[in-house]
Amino acid sequence: MKRMIPIVLVLLALLLVLSACGRRGTPTPEAALEVDGALPKRALTVAQERGLSPDDIYAAMKTYTPSGMHDDYYIFASGGHSGSLIVIGIPSMRILKNIAVFTPEAWQGYGFGELGIEEMLDAGNVDDTEIRMGDTHHPALSETNGDYDGQYVFINDKANARVAVIDLRDFDTKQIVKDPNIISNHGSTFVTPNTEYIIQGTQYSTPLGWEYAPIEEYEEKYRGVITLWAFDREAGRIDLDKSFSIEVPPYWQDLCDSGKLASDGWAFCNSFNAEMATGGIEKGNPPFEAGVSQRDMDYMHIFNWKKAAEVYEAGKTEEINGMPVIRIPTSIEEGILYLAPEPKSPHGNDVTPDGQYIVVSGKLDPHITVYDIDKIKQAIADENWTHDPFGIPVLDFDAVKHTQIEVGLGPLHSIFDNQGFGYTSLFIDSAVAKWTVGGEKPEDWQLVDTLKVQYNIGHLTAAEGDTVSPDGNYVLVLNKWSVERFLPVGPLLPQNLQLVDISDGNFQVIYDMPMGIGEPHNAQIIKADKINAWTAYPEVGWDPIAQAPSPYGTQIGEERIERNGNEVEIFMTSVRSHLNPEHVEIKAGDHVTWHITNVETSIDSTHGFNLGGQSISLSLEPGETGSFEFTADNSGTYAFYCTEFCSALHLEMMGYMMVEP
């Protein structure tokens, strides 16, 4: 047998080289075109040269990204109650990565035993209950001077009032924070123009800290907060020691937007239960859907967040469950919080690129309502207000309203392009309204077109459409119903994301994308060249959660198994195509801590790891060190292996754990 080994090893070395050759052919666009023989972009040129004009050819070409070509934009779309964040390319509408955030995902080795990740997820537990699902809604890319900078993306969990930080160097979740005072935070995340803060609003009010109080004490005891999570860009983490909340009435705050340029320093959040309805259909009361829809007006909350930060710095807060809270009387006294009436059951709240106007969509009103920040400031200066039951100034509607546009039924959200147009989603009409972003003259704000979509659109977004400099070209519409739009897949249907071409005066659906992995609520679109992702970790032996070298990093030659009593610690390496050690011999009752370092450095040389009989899944990207632990309760013989098809001898990349009784 010994005689054969050298031959085998030579063969293996050859294989490795050959495998590598197959992968080294990094495609340039030109090479890709030649290699693949599928030449849509060139075909488009050919088509144009030959006078083939119809839009349909153009649309077909445009939505097709050929083999080997890169997309122009990234979409970051929430995954809804999948708890994830979905990365999609434009124009191809292909899913590039489904980033696990609040919910475990085994392919990425997220939440299946890897130490560091488990602790991060545990930071989001509620009342000592382990929470492993989330309901993501509104992703927010980090901004510098009101423009996306491609460094981080934030997202909320409505189900438990949490916020997560994702690092765009490795597209991995790094932090989860739980608001200690609220249990529901639909209206988040939104960043201030330099990502000083991540804004988060309560949705369903409860007593602060979700303490018990009977529903009859709703007005007295139930409250919301707007939390300003301070972001430390250098650390890449929310700084809990610099974050604070602003108490608000139990009006069910909803979507927010941060001011910018003309409205810099301010933030705006809708609410839709100014009625303070408390439901109880089973008791003969009007159900919530009716109770909260009774009044013609709800309240937009207008915050001076810069002033709030000063007030917080000055210590004018009350600590509630460990979080400094600016109470309502302080906000009134300090001029932090104002209300403005808004029709009717408002949902979207979107600031124009110049920061001058705030556009509100009342879902039970066929108009969008436009507010002017100058008029808001003037009304505040003039004290042109009444008061709500909590003593908060309610600005005069006619004084702050700039104009209204009748757009259609069920307006929800608005977004902007680079040609001076706004686009509003119409849920009930299943359509998108296109209108002119006018200026000082109200008559310049006009509906110009409407586009049917399929069906029941919720959010919509545009390429960099909520920054100070929208990009135009594309609008993405996130439809909630797809009905018979796609092949049947049983009673649970995919959502339908549609790509709309808005370039060169176009206004046309050019692609239907079934979303069969979650229910995206909102998305942001960033130019591809703004992202500078790593292809491998900076050095071998890297801890991706700490974004720093791991103390357990193991180099080739350092592999070992250490025993101290019944504590066993394994330092393992992985490389094409073996794990080292291959035999792990322990005893029943041993507590095992197992570190694995992927010592490879080339792009795409990921190894996965699974151990039979344990619910373990690691994904070890090039350079990564991952660890897990368990107690070997049962004796037996178990296989472990690489779960990522890495090489021709991938199936041979395994070992045995033998647990002696």
Added chain:
Amino acid sequence: MKRMIPIVLVLLALLLVLSACGRRGTPTPEAALEVDGALPKRALTVAQERGLSPDDIYAAMKTYTPSGMHDDYYIFASGGHSGSLIVIGIPSMRILKNIAVFTPEAWQGYGFGELGIEEMLDAGNVDDTEIRMGDTHHPALSETNGDYDGQYVFINDKANARVAVIDLRDFDTKQIVKDPNIISNHGSTFVTPNTEYIIQGTQYSTPLGWEYAPIEEYEEKYRGVITLWAFDREAGRIDLDKSFSIEVPPYWQDLCDSGKLASDGWAFCNSFNAEMATGGIEKGNPPFEAGVSQRDMDYMHIFNWKKAAEVYEAGKTEEINGMPVIRIPTSIEEGILYLAPEPKSPHGNDVTPDGQYIVVSGKLDPHITVYDIDKIKQAIADENWTHDPFGIPVLDFDAVKHTQIEVGLGPLHSIFDNQGFGYTSLFIDSAVAKWTVGGEKPEDWQLVDTLKVQYNIGHLTAAEGDTVSPDGNYVLVLNKWSVERFLPVGPLLPQNLQLVDISDGNFQVIYDMPMGIGEPHNAQIIKADKINAWTAYPEVGWDPIAQAPSPYGTQIGEERIERNGNEVEIFMTSVRSHLNPEHVEIKAGDHVTWHITNVETSIDSTHGFNLGGQSISLSLEPGETGSFEFTADNSGTYAFYCTEFCSALHLEMMGYMMVEP
């Protein structure tokens, strides 16, 4: 307030009607073309009429499925260590649904507290350890007379030797079974021609029942099994009482295929560790990758499964850990099991559509080797064999080998079209070899073409390509490395599934699909018209796991909360846009069982459900009743709500749970 309710309710009714109108416009293909203005198929006609001939236009058009048009085929692709099964359309390559199988998924409400699902997942636990990940590899659609019938799909979990059943009426997982004797089952699932059995092979041998035995006792004590899981088509379940295993040597059995037509009644499984190597790189032994690659030949296992079934029925089995096992001596005596040499580290094992030939790919041999079932039968009749160390007949290689074709480096798997061609994936070459499926004359088996793919292809599949009547048109290649093929998403890259046009003599990559949600290993492709999925459950109050009416189904008007001591049982309904009851008032320490029935019946009217502070996620499709339970450990006020954006007043579809101290 009372005065306003009727107005509100009228408004709500109107909204519901309007919402419904928006969805009623079920698109016919023609209507879709008119509505959307994106007309690629017509555009193709136009292009052809104008003499625009290049393949690139054709390729671009072909890969684009316009808004509102349905795909022609479904792909069912394993999700690898995501533990799921991914449903994709051809030619659009859009993901229609990622079916959760072994790993929880919150959007589908799978494994986040729903009773029935939890018990099903628990049936797959190992040694009392809760297993909630899986490593899916080889999906198998149910067959009738060797052709896909569109009723069920099966898939394995390599990580823990389990098999799952998915019902294609609702595309949901219905059953998970755990093999009690093995811990690793890469080579599964494969069905017999009428789905009598689902074939599952061991990969990494251990003592049966994964009992402890030191690695030095490998040859003596380590074993594999081939398990024949009996499928009860009426019940839609694997029948554990009619399933059995066949003991095999510790050769690391790999992929199998079932015989059909000429080879009906037989099954074939590769193995790649005839060396019985035991690794131990850390001890100075050759690593597994070298040890198992030493010999020039491994063994194909040739089973007479019909005879095995008779032997099982006759009781000639030994019960091991509750599973009847045909031991090796019995298999030899009864003529159930034979071996045939196969070069070198074989991987794919694929039977031609007529059942006459078995094509084996040895990943360290540049040839594919073709065996003839008649020659195998003749060699058996002639007793033209030697014996392996376990006494199993090893048929003479030259007697059973029909021919070999030199195809390239790293051949893995083969698949077939309807024009008499076979296609073999070449991992090291990153290419697909196309060859003629000859007949009796060995010289008619010839390599005809090779296509580069990007990069390092594992499995490949073709439209109904492993049935008795392949469909042609498309080959899908599942590449393991994508390198710089797509926009960067950090160190963990997507795989690259490529669609190859094989119609009308074409042999061209026409689409790159990044797979950023898992690592598919194999796939099957079925004609779309063979699937008859439900759009809603058959009646309101349906238990999808039992596929029967639920005893907890609740109709409108039957909603209630029942208390018996500290046992609380809630019978809730969900309908656009409220839950009933809206107030759940309980006491700390209560044990709560909570049933929710979605009383809607129209397509796509799904409601989700989440309860803050609990890791609960339900997806209640039209008609479904779902239940969960928990003990209210903490007092407090919690919100629950519908997680699926169902209507204009979706955000209002909520309630409060108040837990009194």
